[in-house]
Amino acid sequence: MTRILLIVGGGIAAYKACELIRLLRRGGHDVRCVLTDGGAHFVTPMTLAALSERPVHTSLWDLKDEAEMGHIQLSRQADLVVVAPATADLMARMAGGVADDLATTLLLATDKPVLAVPAMNVRMWQHPATRRNIATLRGDGITVLEPDEGPMACGEFGPGRLPEPHAIVAAIEALTGTPASKPAPSLAGRHILVTAGPTHEPIDPVRYLANRSSGKQGFAIAAACAARGGRVTLVAGPVTLATPAGVDRIDVETAREMADAVTQALPADVAVMVAAVADWHVDAAPSKLKKDGGAPVLALRPNPDILATLGASDRRPRLLVGFAAETDDVLVHATAKRSAKNADWIVANDVGGDVMGGDRNEVHLVTAAGAERWPDAPKSEIADRLADRIADALR
Incomplete structure (x- = not known):
C-alpha cells in the first residue's frame, strides 16, 4: 500500500483530483488530502473527505493538529507527496522555499519524494519565470510532469492542461515502484x-x-x-x-x-x-x-x-x-x-x-x-x- 499525500492547488483542473483519488483508492492505497485556499474555490473538503475516507486538512492554524505538529507528521508519514494541480503560483512558492500556508509548509518540511503535476494557462506555462521555477524544482529533486496540450477553460489552446488521472497514476507507479491501481480487465487482442x-x-x-x-x-x-x-x-x-x-x-x-x-x-x-x-x-x-x-x-x-x-x-x-x-x-x-x-x-x-x-x-x-x-x-x-x-x- 502506498501512502499518498495529495495537495490540491487552486485551479479549474482541481476537479480531476476527485477522479485521481478514486483511482488510487480503488487500488487499495491510502490518500490524505491537503486543500489549499484556492483549491477550495473549485472542490469542497467534504467531497475530498468522502472520496479519500480521511479528514481533509486545510489550515496551518488548526489548534488540535498543530498542537501535535500536524504539518510535520503529514509531511513525514506519506510515501509520496503529490501536488495536483500544481499552479504557477504554487510552484513559484515551492521554488522559493516559501512556507506561508499548510501546503507550502509541509512541502518544505517533507523528506519524501514530491511529484508536481502542473496545470495553468499556456502563456503562464511558457513564461520565463515559470520555466526558471520548474528548473529550480527539478534541480531540487522534485519530479515535475509535463502538462498535456489541448483546449483550455480560458479558450486558448496549447500545453498547460492537467494530465489525465490515469497518466498521473502511471507517474506515481513509476516513482513508488508499487501498483497504484488494480489491473483493469484486458482488451488485448481485440x-x-x-x-x-x-x-x-x-x-x-x-x-x-x-x-x-x-x-x-x-x-x-x-x-x-x-x-x-x-x-x-x-x-x-x-x-x-x-x-x-x-x-x-x-x-x-x-x-x-x-x-x-x-x-x-x-x-x-x-x-x-x-x-x-x-x-x-x-x-x-x-x-x-x-x-x-x-x-x-x-x-x-x-x-x-x-x-x-x-x-x-x-x-x-x-x-x-x-x-x-x-x-x-x-x-x-x-x-x-x-x-x-x-x-x-x-x-x-x-x-x-x-x-x-x-x-x-x-x-x-x-x-x-x-x-x-x-x-x-x-x-x-x-x-x-x-x-x-x-x-x-x-x-
Missing part, C-alpha cells in the same frame, strides 16, 4: 471501433447542419479501451480534441463519410457508436446562398443509420453498443432503440444542460437484462466503467 463527435452536413460552402456534441465522451471511451490494450479505431467527426494515446484516428465530416469509414474499419470485435450523427442532409448548393433571394427551402434527405446498418450486417461486431441522447422518456426511447437497431447495449442519457459540451455525464446502461443507472461522474469515469464492462463481456 479491435474496438468507436465513433465520436457530431457530423456537419453542408448547406452551401459556408453553412452546415450540426449538433452540440463535443466528442469528449467518445474520445474518453477510445482512450479507456486503448489503455486496456485494445486496438482502437476512432472515427471522429469535426472536433478539436487531441487524439488519445495508442488510438488510430480517422477524421470525417458528414454522416455518409462516417458510415463509409465505419464500414472500411471492419471487422471489429466491438463497435461503440457514440457519435451524434445527423439524421438528415441536404443537397448542398455549389455557392453561398444569398439572403436577398429569400429564405431557402431545404429538402432534407435521410442519412445512413450507422448503428442499424451494423446491427443487420453479416459483419456485425460481436458486441454492438449504441448511444441514445434524449431529452425526455430516456429509458423508453433507449429500450426501443436497442430492439430496433439490433444493438446489444444502449448507453442512454438526458442531454439537457451542458452534457453535450461538458465534462460530466449521467447515463443508464440498457441491456437485455434491463437498465442500470450510472450516477453523475466525469466522462472519463463513465468511459472506464464501460471499457471494463466491455472487457468482461468479451471474456
